[in-house]
Every structure is written in C-alpha cells, then in structure tokens.
Amino acid sequence: MFKTKRFWVSNFGFRASNLQGFKIMGLWYSVSAILLLTFLVVIGIEGMGLVSFFTIFIPYAALFLFVVGFLYRVLKWATSPVPFHIPTVSGQQRSLSWIKADNIDSPYTTGGVVKRLALDILLFRPLLKNEKVEMQAPQRLLFKPSVLLWFGAMAFHWSFLVILLRHLRFFLEPVPSTIVILQRVDSIFQGLIPVIYITDIIILVALGYLFVRRIIYPQVRYISLSSDYFVLLLILGIVLSGVLMRLIYKVDLVQVKEWAMAMLRLRPVAPKEVNLLFYIHLFFISLLVAYFPLSKLMHMPGIFLSPTRNLTNTSRNQRHINPWDYPVKTHTYEEYEEEFRDSMKEVGLPIEKG
Amino acid sequence: MADEPSKEKSLEIDYTIPKKSWMEPSTEFRKGTYCYPAASRHEKYLELPHPREWQPTDEDWKLPEDWREVILRGMEDRLNRYRSYRLFLDICVRCGACADKCHFFIGSGDPKNMPVLRAELLRSIYRKYFTLSGKVFGKLAGARELTEEVVKEWFSYFYQCTECRRCSVFCPYGIDTCEITMMARELLNLVGLNINWILEPAANCYRTGNHLGIPPHAFKSTVDFAVDELQEITGVKVEVPINRKGAEILFISPSADYFASPHWYTFLGYLLLFHEIGLDYTWSTYASEGGNFGLFHSAELAKRLNAKIYSEAKRLGVKWILGGECGHMWRVIHQYMDTFNGPADFLEEPVSPITGTRFDHARSTKMVHICEFTADLMMNNKLRLDPSRNRKWKVTYHDSCNTARGMGLFEEPRYILRNVCQEFYEMPENTIKEKTFCCGSGSGLGADENMETRLRGGFPRANAVRYVHEKFGVNLLTCICAIDRATLPPLLEYWVPGVEVAGVHELVGNALVLRGEKERTTNLRGEPLDSTISPSPSSGERAG
Numbered sequence A: 001m002f003k004t005k006r007f008w009v010s011n012f013g014f015r016a017s018n019l020q021g022f023k024i025m026g027l028w029y030s031v032s033a034i035l036l037l038t039f040l041v042v043i044g045i046e047g048m049g050l051v052s053f054f055t056i057f058i059p060y061a062a063l064f065l066f067v068v069g070f071l072y073r074v075l076k077w078a079t080s081p082v083p084f085h086i087p088t089v090s091g092q093q094r095s096l097s098w099i100k101a102d103n104i105d106s107p108y109t110t111g112g113v114v115k116r117l118a119l120d121i122l123l124f125r126p127l128l129k130n131e132k133v134e135m136q137a138p139q140r141l142l143f144k145p146s147v148l149l150w151f152g153a154m155a156f157h158w159s160f161l162v163i164l165l166r167h168l169r170f171f172l173e174p175v176p177s178t179i180v181i182l183q184r185v186d187s188i189f190q191g192l193i194p195v196i197y198i199t200d201i202i203i204l205v206a207l208g209y210l211f212v213r214r215i216i217y218p219q220v221r222y223i224s225l226s227s228d229y230f231v232l233l234l235i236l237g238i239v240l241s242g243v244l245m246r247l248i249y250k251v252d253l254v255q256v257k258e259w260a261m262a263m264l265r266l267r268p269v270a271p272k273e274v275n276l277l278f279y280i281h282l283f284f285i286s287l288l289v290a291y292f293p294l295s296k297l298m299h300m301p302g303i304f305l306s307p308t309r310n311l312t313n314t315s316r317n318q319r320h321i322n323p324w325d326y327p328v329k330t331h332t333y334e335e336y337e338e339e340f341r342d343s344m345k346e347v348g349l350p351i352e353k354g
Numbered sequence B: 001m002a003d004e005p006s007k008e009k010s011l012e013i014d015y016t017i018p019k020k021s022w023m024e025p026s027t028e029f030r031k032g033t034y035c036y037p038a039a040s041r042h043e044k045y046l047e048l049p050h051p052r053e054w055q056p057t058d059e060d061w062k063l064p065e066d067w068r069e070v071i072l073r074g075m076e077d078r079l080n081r082y083r084s085y086r087l088f089l090d091i092c093v094r095c096g097a098c099a100d101k102c103h104f105f106i107g108s109g110d111p112k113n114m115p116v117l118r119a120e121l122l123r124s125i126y127r128k129y130f131t132l133s134g135k136v137f138g139k140l141a142g143a144r145e146l147t148e149e150v151v152k153e154w155f156s157y158f159y160q161c162t163e164c165r166r167c168s169v170f171c172p173y174g175i176d177t178c179e180i181t182m183m184a185r186e187l188l189n190l191v192g193l194n195i196n197w198i199l200e201p202a203a204n205c206y207r208t209g210n211h212l213g214i215p216p217h218a219f220k221s222t223v224d225f226a227v228d229e230l231q232e233i234t235g236v237k238v239e240v241p242i243n244r245k246g247a248e249i250l251f252i253s254p255s256a257d258y259f260a261s262p263h264w265y266t267f268l269g270y271l272l273l274f275h276e277i278g279l280d281y282t283w284s285t286y287a288s289e290g291g292n293f294g295l296f297h298s299a300e301l302a303k304r305l306n307a308k309i310y311s312e313a314k315r316l317g318v319k320w321i322l323g324g325e326c327g328h329m330w331r332v333i334h335q336y337m338d339t340f341n342g343p344a345d346f347l348e349e350p351v352s353p354i355t356g357t358r359f360d361h362a363r364s365t366k367m368v369h370i371c372e373f374t375a376d377l378m379m380n381n382k383l384r385l386d387p388s389r390n391r392k393w394k395v396t397y398h399d400s401c402n403t404a405r406g407m408g409l410f411e412e413p414r415y416i417l418r419n420v421c422q423e424f425y426e427m428p429e430n431t432i433k434e435k436t437f438c439c440g441s442g443s444g445l446g447a448d449e450n451m452e453t454r455l456r457g458g459f460p461r462a463n464a465v466r467y468v469h470e471k472f473g474v475n476l477l478t479c480i481c482a483i484d485r486a487t488l489p490p491l492l493e494y495w496v497p498g499v500e501v502a503g504v505h506e507l508v509g510n511a512l513v514l515r516g517e518k519e520r521t522t523n524l525r526g527e528p529l530d531s532t533i534s535p536s537p538s539s540g541e542r543a544g
C-alpha cells in the first residue's frame, strides 16, 4: 500500500548520489562574482593606484548606504502595523490557576516575551529544537534531534561577534580593557607567535560547514539562491584575507590603526605601504556592509520585530487594536429573522417581530 | 508486503529533487490533488470580486484583464498593512530548518511543499516588484516575473498548506508560512480564484448562521432528536434552550457537532454536561456556528462571519460566551475576535456559575473554552464521573494545530481525559502539543476531491497514531476540533485501520453520572460498554 520510491536516509541526510547531476548555477555565479570582485581590487590598486578610492571613498560610501538602508528598512517594518495578535504559541497558556503556564513559550508578561526573544536571539533556541524526520521503513517515521545547524550557526555568529569586537582595538584609543581581555581569552590556548585566535578557526570551520551543507543536502541546495552562496563566500573572503594577513603576509598594524583613526576623525588619509590583502579585506567588508540592508542579512534587526515571537499570548485578556480596522458588511439578525421567521414560528422558536 | 493485494491505490512518496529549478512554475493539476473552484453563486452571494465558472485544468482561467495590476496593488496594500507579511518576506535566510516540518512535504516529497519554498513562490514576486535587490539582480536574487503560470502555481500550493503554523515553531525567526498563505489566498481572491470547500460553507454561514446551511427549524428538530436519543440512553430528559433571551451564557459550537458523525456524540456530551450542572445557558440559531471558514479566505470575510457571535450575545443579553470544541474557531476567538468585532463591553467578565472561578484570562474577549470550563468543574469536584464507562477505549489525544499553536491549550483537555477514561497514552512528543501534526485537511482543504493530498498531508499524524496503536493498543483518537472529527476517520481508515475518532466531551458524556439516570448499558454511540467489539491492534498491520 505504501511505497517510497527512493529510499531516503533522511531528507536532509547526505548520500554520495546526492552529488550526481551536480548542477548549481547559482553557486558558479557567486564564485565568479567573488573572483571578479577580487580582480577588481587588484587591478584598482596595483594597476591604477586607486588607493584613496578603495580605502576612503568606498568605505565611506558603504557605511553611508548601510546606515541609510538599514534605517529605511527597519523603519519600514516598525511603521507597518501589526493588525492582529498572532504569537506562535509553543507552551501552555495561562488559564486556570492550578495549571502551570509557560511564561517563555507562551509568554503572558513582557518579562516573558523578553526572555523568549533573548533565548531566540542569543541561543538560537528554535534551531535547538530542530529534528529531522527519517523514513525508517515504509510507513515508519522517525524523529531525530538534529543540532548540527544550531551548532554551526552558533559557532559562526558568536565568533563573528567576537571578531568584530576584537576589531575595535583599531578604532579606539586607548583600547578598552574589556577588548584586551577578550583578545587574551580568545588566544588563551596557545603560546604561538603569531597568535592564532580560536574564533578565527571556529568561524572558518563554521563557514565551511554552512557552505557545504548548501551543496550536499539536496533540499537545501534546491532552495539556495546565488545570493545565499554569495554572502557566505563574501564573509569567507573577509575571514581568509584577514587570517592570511595575520599569519603569513604581515600588515603594518600601525599604519592600519592610523588609517582607521583618521577615518573616524573624518580627516581620512590613505594608508601607505600596506599589503594588497588589506585592500581586499577592506573592499570585501565594504561590500558586505553596503549589501547588508539589501539582503537577508536584515534578519539581524528583523528578529526583534517578529510578531509571532514578540507578542504576549494574552489576546483574550487584553484587547489588541487593529489600526486600520474598517466596518464590514454583515448579515444582521433582522435580515436573518426576516428570511426564516415563519419556520421559526412554526417550531416555536422565539422571535423578535410578529 | 509488496505481494499483498492492495484494494486501494497506493501512495508513493518520492523525495528526489526535480531537475528544473523551482523558479519555473509547476502548474500540474492532477486529479485527487486539488480542490474544486468555488461555484460563482457563492462568490456572488458574498459579493466577492470577479465571480465566474472555471476549472484549474482549463488552459484559460479567465482572469480579469488587469489581473497583474490587481495582484500587485493587492500585494502593496497588504505590505503596508501587515508587518508580518513584509517582515517574513524580507528576513528568511533559507536555512531550511522549516523544510521537513511540514506534513505536506513529509507526505508528498514535493520540495514546493517545504514551507520555505512555499513562501518563496510569493517572495520571488515580492522581490521582483518591491525590492531593490530583486530589481537589480533579478534571478540571482531569487526574483521572478509575475505570470499567469505563477498565479496557477499559487493556487496549487497555497491550497496545499493547512495554515497549521508548525513551520513557525521551528523557524529561528518565527516566520509563519501560514501568514504568507493567508496573504496569497487573499490575492487569489482578488482575481476570483477561490475554492468551493471554503466558499460554500462561508456563504451558508453568512445566510443561515452555520456552515452546513441548516435553517432554524432543522436545528430545532435536530436538537429534539438528540433529546430523545439521550433519554433512551440515560433515562434522563435534558432541557435544551434555543434563542432564549436573558440566559447567563451563550453556547457556541461548530455546526458539524450537531449534524455530522462522530461529532454528534460530542454534541450529546455537551447537552448532558449542561443539564447535569444546571447551566443557565442558550444555543442560538443565528450564531449557530463557531467555526469560521472566512478565516481561510480573507481577514475581511473572517470578520464578517465572526460578527454574529458578539451581536447575538448582545441581542440575547447574556453575560458571557462559552465555546465548544473546534480548532480554527478558537484561533479566531483567541487571536482575532476581540480585534475584529470587540470591545465586548456589553458582556461581563466570565465567572463559572458552578464553581465561582473567575476566568481572568478571558477578561476582555469574554469567551471561555469548554475544556477550560470543564477542567475547572472537575478540579472542583463538581462532577460525578465513572471512567469505567469508557473502558473499551484506549485513548490518545491529538492537539489540533489551532488550539495548540494558536492558543496553548495543552493541559486542560488532557486533565479532562485523565478523569474520564481509564487508559490514556500520549503519542511521541515530537508529534504533540506545539509540535503537533495537522490532520492534513485543515484550513478548508477537507474536501473529497483532493483526497490524495489529504492522505499525504495526514500521513505524519497517522504515523504517530499508528505508533501508539501498535505499542499500547490505542483504539481511540480524541481531539477538540470539528474538522479533525470529520477528516481523521478517513485518514485513519487508510493508514491505521482500527482506531476511531471522538471529541473529548463525548467521553465526558459517557463518564458523567447524572442525577436520576438509569443504569447505562451503552455509550453515547449506542455501543455496549465492554470492549468485546473493539478492534484489536493487530488489525492495523494490514496497512503496511
């Protein structure tokens, strides 16, 4: 009675045959785009000497686009009404006093909502619930916890954040002690010179995983767009150029810091005599920053505004107002009785008229 | 297994990914997988745009001349009116966490049934016409042209989503594909593309007060019939007030409860309960429907149908409203009604007249769920119960999507069940409460003509039932949803023969010891109380 045509380990499981007919246009477009962009900096800097263009104009322009675009999109969301009260409830509601209500997954106080959002944002809690479905035999579904994506996502985002914070040392003088401590902790496990940061390794592995999963899992590959590969490659480009600068092709950090401080003071000076890798690094960062508001990266501010997660489950307790509510045509009791009065009378149902 | 003669058609699930990109619209309409379009008379009756006769299998869908502008204007309008819509179209990262959470994907293998791709079908159009990246990068950024093929594809896939919200639980941002489906269906309506299984009940409800189109005198005779039946079973003659002014409580349930089977026994359960506690209440014929098929069509139609509830409560002068067992009815009542048609300031804060419990959580809406009400009665020992009268049943409980993810009503029905039956077993935890699997036929998809889609969509639910059926011998699936009661029986018959379906208050009605009743020899179904005729677990094996 029941057949699965292609037996499937898990719909998200890997099988070598998944790679057959490996044809991902989107990926090749993105790879080409990244190569082209790299080529562009190299020509620009080495061939045409456009140092100021790449180190002053582009970063400023990118930052400008970022701020304007980011604000525009966030304001657009924030000013769109939430007509209905639609939290996705995932825990016991608050109803009878003797039933224990779940204030996180079915929040009934603002504190509950804050906790729910904090867990979602800081710990990616929904991904922690992730489970994959496996067809074990015909008509046998098996659910297995599947936290790999959670792990990869956490590793990527948190190391990204730490790396970002570490970069503050270029922009702040004196360098705040918290940043110094962070940097120490990040490099604590080794006595190597040059220091290898733990987060550098983690983010590379995590990015590698996020990238590979888009290729080897057929369903994820099917949904992936060029732009999905593009962001991952762009960030990978940033990380790789950064790591190489640190480990192999050393950059004059004094120069970099001077450039950064000057940019901040709005008295920009182009850095002198720095490695080509620095220009690539900086150009890619500028691209990421400019691209941010145009892309899915806007999930960062978006998650705070998600109406299925940031509302309390108290819609029977407190009235939610729809700002654009308008009157609608209804079928009134009078119209109803008009149509059915005789038969209502006949069976002895009470009526208003007659 | 392969040699077994299969009387019914077999369903294959094929998870191989098609060769062509999802951006190319799929517009195949295979018999058994789609719902029939709405008859134009229902559209006319409800004054909806562009009524006409057409078929999905037609080449020409007779769209209005300016269909593209109508849809794009409709999108723009909704983008400005719903934050959920704009935000959910913007922030999906295509991580795929939602993909294998949808019962339609699990049961069909069709990648366009992954919530993320279902949403992309609409998102791709949004990108093309409303975002800079889509305009500039086109296909690379996942943007595509709005063509008639795309509209056809929408009709196909947005009527293969039961708006169950399971995907939303697992999405890191809570992206709710149900919201996307709701918007898409509104857009389809703008160009006159509706399904009959939604609009016929809606038109009926508008006119007669209920989905089934039952006029008041037929309602009355059905109630009289129930009274006789109950007298036969229990020896007690119950009072059933209808349209009675000045009652304390207005009771509203889905109309299937008093007209369909196995809903009917739940209806009998309500009547016995209200009689036994001497509730001062009334039914209404004008508001004789708790369900709201308008919700599956558009917010506006939902509001138009929902308006009856408060207006009838006002006319009858009741103090508060009690609501029966229904899933999407409670989505509307819990999350929409007060916003649609409130404030209900002519009503009073609900207080149980029997226990004095103040239903503080329903202070504004003034409507209480019958499971909340009954659980409170039981907690306060107001009912005499004999669970042995349900001894033939080994019971499990299906959380309906809407009372679960729309409301969080988890423990109340379970508490009741534990009080009224002797054996209760939970299905695996990945398939209950907030992770519950849809019956596969919600949101107006419970038609006959799309049975294949329904059986596929219901497969994960049926699979969990099968698990407890084989492990514990469970032979009764209880639920608090009228759509479930209508659609789970054929589903289980296909996947897990030997398990029946019942409402929670049917079991309450069985267990409830009435004052002055005669000794009961049968349950509300008229079956002997013992388990001799109950099907044995092994009969389920045939399904494999």
Ligand code: HEM
Pocket: A120, A121, A122, A124, A127, A149, A152, A153, A154, A156, A157, A210, A211, A228, A231, A232, A297, A299, A300, A301, A303, B093, B095, B172
């Ligand atoms: C409040 C802050 C943020 C939260 C809660 C958050 C959360 C998430 C989650 C849950 C995912 C899905 C899992 C995954 O695919 O990794 C994701 C994906 C992603 N995030 Fe974030 N994120 C945040 C900020 C950022 C920022 C600032 C960036 C900067 C570049 C970023 C870049 C990405 C990328 C590139 C992906 C997609 C990964 C892929 O394609 O597989 N996120 N984010």
Ligand code: SF4
Pocket: B091, B092, B093, B094, B095, B096, B097, B098, B099, B115, B116, B170, B171, B172, B173, B174, B175
């Ligand atoms: S889980 Fe959410 S973010 Fe991830 S693909 Fe699904 S809808 Fe998009």
Ligand code: SF4
Pocket: B101, B102, B103, B104, B114, B115, B118, B160, B161, B162, B163, B164, B165, B166, B167, B168, B177, B178, B181
């Ligand atoms: S709401 Fe339910 S049916 Fe619709 S896409 Fe999500 S999981 Fe599937």
